Amino acid sequence: MDSDRVSLRTGGVLLVVLVELVVAATVGWGLWTLRRETLAGELQALASLSAAMAVQADSTLGVADAILGATRAELGDGLLDPTSAGAHDFLRARADALPMFRSMLIVDAEGRRLTSSREEIRNGPSVAHLDFFITAREGRGPSLHVGTPFVGHLDGRASIGVSMDWRDRQGQFQGVVVLVADAGFLDGHFEQIAPQPDVAMALYRNSDRALVSDGPGDGAARLLPAQVLGPLWADATPETPRLVTLPDGRQRLVALHRLQRFPLTVVVSRDAEVALADWTEQAWLVGSFALSALAMTLFLSLRNAREQALRRQAQAALATEQACAVRAFQAAQEGHWEWDAHTQENHLSPRMKELLGMAPDEILHGPDGLLHLARLHPDDVEPVRAVLQAHQQGQGSEVFDFTFRIRQDDGQWRHVRSRGHAWRDPDGAARFFSGTGTDITAEIAVQQQNLQLEAQLQRARKMEALGTLAGGVAHDFNNILAAVIGYGELARSAAPDDSSQARHLDHVLQAGQRGKALVERILSFSRGAPRARTLLRLEPVVDEVLQLLAASLPASVRLAQRLNAPEAIISGDVTMVYEAAMNLCTNALQAMPQGGALQVALDEIRLEVPRQLFDRSLPAGRYARLSVTDSGAGIAPDVMARLFEPFFTTRGPHVGTGLGLAVVHGVMVDLGGAIDVHSTPGQGACFELYFPCVDGVPDEARPVDDTAPPGCGQTVLLVDDEPGLVELAEELLAGLGYEPVGFASSVQALAEFQRDPDRFDLVLTDEVMPEMTGTALAQAVHAVRPDLPVVLASGYGGPQLAARAAGAGVTVLLRKPLVRAELARAMAQALGACALRLQPPGR
Template sequence: MKPTEFSKIKIGSTYRRPLVMVGACVIVICVCVSAAWDSWRARNLALQGNNRELSSISSALAEQAARSLQEIQLILRRTSVTANVPQQIQIPDKAIEDFLKREVADVPQIRELSIFDAAGNRIASSEPPGQPDIDIAPREYFRQIQHSAPGATVISQPLKSLADSKPTFAVAIGMWDSAGHFQGAVRALVEDDYFERFYREVDLGRGTQIQLSLDDGVPVVAFSRELDPGDTADLQSAQRIVTGFPLRVTVSRDRRVVLADWHDSFITALVRTSSISLLVAVLALALARQMRRQQTLAERLHSSEQRWRAVFENAPIGVVVLRTAGQFIASNPAFQHMVGYSGIELAKLNAIEISHEEDARGIQGQIARLIGGDIVTARFEQRFVHRDGTMIWTDISIARVSSSEYRLEQSSGHEDVLVATLEDVTQRRLSEIERSRLEAQLMQAQKLEALGTFAGGIAHDFNNILGAILGYGERALHALDARTPAHRYIEQVMNAGNRARSLVERILTFSRSGMVARLPVRLSPVVAETIDLLEARVPAGIGIVLRMKAGDIVVMGDPTHIHQVVMNLCSNALHAMPHGGTLTVALERVHLAETASLTSGLIGPGDFARLCVADTGVGMDAALIERIFNPFFTTRGAGEGTGLGLSLVDSIAREYGGAVSVISAPGNGSRFEVFLPVSSEVAPDVVHEPAALPQGDGQVVLVVDDERALVSLAEELLAELGYEPVGFQSSSAAWEAFASDPERFDAVISDQTMPELSGLELAARVRQIRPTIPVILCSGYGTPELEKKAIEAGVRMLLRKPLQQIDIARALHQIFAG
């Protein structure tokens, strides 16, 4: 009521005293009722406003605690996977300690990161060397880890560090082997002051308390301002669960502090109603007090806004406020740094404009569901395009806030808004992609190994069949007149048999089951010779460029393998240029300073020979590149290729300890680079064999093979070479013949795979009687293990089936010539 109105009522009372009394009574009653109503309403508003403030602050603090602990949890899990902690360890691994120090270097909330064995003894720590031994076996949280599920995170009650007795609490996870046995634990000691400093900077005012406690109510971190920690009789509190952890954040404030202003207003109302004679003065005083109270409330509202702004600005994750159409209303520095735009620039943009084009439709659908009320909150992964063009993966949690809770300053109507939190998960996504790529390489290697085992398994029988075909075919060819049709027919049989022999050799090489005696090989002459052979069948319109910059570089291997690698790569390149082009073959020496990830695997560091075969043909897309090393995969038509060429190249490169890199794009040609480790060995000079077959001098040779046709063939070939062959189809019968007269025989030629006695077993028995007799072992399915066993058994020479007369002649000549 204004003073002028009160004056009019006072003047009128002279004439109408009863009316004045009634009016005065009415005024007194109205004032009393009004005062009581204002007092009750002010009390409720104070409590409600305080409750909203405490709820908002507890939510923000719970989110902050969750993010901090999630970062610790990520470090613990990464450490448990990286650190290979054995059951017993005496000296800590320096690499593990350096790893632990790097993990905690930029994480202020971690005081110490340690690894403990299954008995609770510390075996590695991020602390400097020389720390006393620590045993956490008596700790309650260590027992909880032992009985928890693998991967579970355990948070301890408040404790004092065993190293320096400072207050702290522990966050730990267990380490388990593949059989589910407990191997130890990774523990992080959290800086107690980290959370307390953060709570102090929030500055909630006097009479407040912030407490981070376990689910059972045990406080882990507590901070209070002008409040006795034991005084909890009249506190107004708000509590939020820390997502993903057995923790709660409780923010409390003394009701006496909250209602202090209300008490003042209540007393004022009493004074106002009791001082009706001084109504004007009381009303003026009440008005002044009311204005001061509004100012105080405004200041407190501003202070509350500043506290919320501090949380908003300093949050470690991105926080944005959006209109329902996607325009940015507000964004914190974390999000601005994430996408590379300032707050002013974002205010002029729409979220869709900086989203990845493939994800734009998805985020529009999520926003539509939020606006339509189908869901309250949504969480999904979203890609943004950074200002510099790079792609940023984010984990988004977004919710709709109604207009009754958030009013836009520049909006006259009621408009809901969207509030989103965003975490940058780009590194995690890149790690997942890299892991998927490595898993694909592992599956490819397993598939090649399985196919190789199958391919090698049939080689023995197939080579025996080829041995008879080629051997008797060769004899028939020599026995026929070259002018007869039969001679031409036999030539075609020999050509087909030789192609089959070449195919078996490629299968054996692919399966890594061939003879793998490693010898120093000069690469340059082998590559040059292969290109000379290739030039004779290069189609018209294709030019060959040869660049040999490797000098006299040597690798440990087989010249035939190197020839197959070059020939297969060049054949594929010619096939990829049906309309002509340029084939470039280059050989050079390179040094890799660190491990490199190539298309077919990891290599390095070290010195390597890099063989590059590039074409200007049709090129390949990424999907085709993933399949080119698969066995029997080919892009050629039926009958034009076996699909083993690139599989063979990959197999040889892996066998030599190297790898293959493929760079190609549709329409831009292909570039294959084969990396082979360089050897310091010296390659021997090439020795040219004489044109005529070396002859024997009547030496008696024991021939053993379970194939009757091969025994007969070997006897005929040896007889023509001047030897006296004695053949057996049974290895047991051959052993009995040798045991009855050991001095009769000058050499033994035996198959390896036989039903009674294997070739190695027969050689061992023979050498027990005559240690000096030379033994030649033949096999259609040779392996490195067989080669090793043959050397240990004293076998003089290991030959691969199918054999030709020149192979037997040279082998016997080398043995008898010493």
């Protein structure tokens, strides 16, 4: 009986021990499974967080890449001169549009700063020792280079340089274009979206694993050592989250994600012990209960309940981690979508539905549900279908990437970029799809704006080059006309009035005057003609143009005018303004050969912010706006880019010279204004001229005295590099009562003057000469005799001729070709002005 009782007791103990072992094994397995699930959830959360931070960094660097690329192209093509006065304002305007960057600068090949968006750092120390400069100079890696942190020389702040090399058209290194930001500008909102405070982030360069950023705050203590990073970089699947062991024995959860467009890698990590703190605590509790044999049966039900509670807690923790991942996607402004090929179900995050313009409770059905959205752009349906089908069939790359347009409530189109991946079974059939969606509307807008700015700069450079060419042609033509008109006048004065010779010479002079008028039109385009500026009211000039047009309008054209700027005052030459308005109206009439409506409006506006127009950006200020609208056939897109080129016309040969709009462009540039053009083919065109308004009283019109007293034997130092023009001018001056002493070399003329300065009463010189320009000669003469009057004659001196002449002390500015009457008035005016200002020198 006792043995049976002992056996029974032993069996009972063994049964209890067996039950305890089974329970202990069960508890151990459960704890291990819970630990594995907890680690998997943490790793997935870190992977989502690293992907979100990589997308955000990609976007930020994409903006920098676009801005630096555009600036480098402008430098390489010569469109931007970094040493010019406007380079600083140009960089400051671009840097102001990038709030994440502190400054933008251009350095030369030696690391010296050429210009900067911030005036106070323009003359800072050389940057040749910094790695963003060295990498860009040596041409290693991609075109965009992200440097490691350095200390700013002014404020001592940790900074990072994002650079791009600048080379000339022959590929020679010229320098570097740099955007400078705070060291943590790629950290984004990591502190807000990180699930726990102990989660660390770091950003490395792929090429040398150099640390670019250690995350918000002082994250240096949480960086992974090099012996751990090395195997991660060498791994074939580095973006798989994992548990790694540090040299000191501690374990860390690590997830890294490489940027799509730039050679950087985001590394997010967390201490495994901290991540498993809750699990460790529960494991000790459950283990103590499991190993307590005396309380096994008592706490068996409690253990089971505890396990259930732990399971629910793990599920809740997983749900929390998933919510953190969702917040990470939301912080990155990305949507997430999934499609299960087995169930045909689609899951879209709230942000993804928002991007697609869907209601929160709306559902997509099947793999092609996106194609049936009413908001999808019709032109994008087939391309999206082709991309999805190709990826589903295993064609193309592992990752699919496509962009489509979604109509918004206001009728505008949102550009959505979707990237994803298909998970396949061993047979290669796609079973599950997952991807993200990003709103890249702003990025597309920036790209389009950059293209518009580039096209505008190209047009401006082209017009400037054409203007220089036209001015040079006009200069040479002026020299020819000078001989024709000058000798023609001399021959005409010697011919009897009623003779056939006189009639022939009159025709020659008339043709010469027409040629002179044509040259003046060319110079109006090239801004090479010297013009005197006055203050004038714009409305009377426009009204005079319209009165002249109204008298000659065909019956098929209706003229409607609305002039509402009686107080608009501008600074300029009235003839130039008249010519610009007349050419613009004439161009509108020629656009309506069958008749139509011509509308002319003048008003005064104030721009509070700069406005982008057809040919340039107009600064803020007060302007008079002249609008000329026709109802013609409109302007084709290929013609729009060449509108203001000289000699370009769409009206065929023998119809026009193609100078009308070119003259308008030259006049507006000379006045400091701008032109805007609006046209739709088949619906007419509208040209708008913006004249800068000034404050002041208009100059009164004064009668011009065409008579000029002859000379009294004054000695004139005559200088022109064309010997024929020197001979002609000597004859004209002698006929006017002066004693000319001519030279075809400005250097020889200066030497003769220096031998006997008091011999001469006046200097008459050309401007454009090979050895010494006329303004340089005037300065040299005035260094010896400040009282000597100087008359400067020029057929083309460039846009700054008047300023140079005034700085050199020129008394009168005369336009070539020389006409006898104009020359006589200029000589008398110069001698008279000098007589009023100074006592005549002793002889």
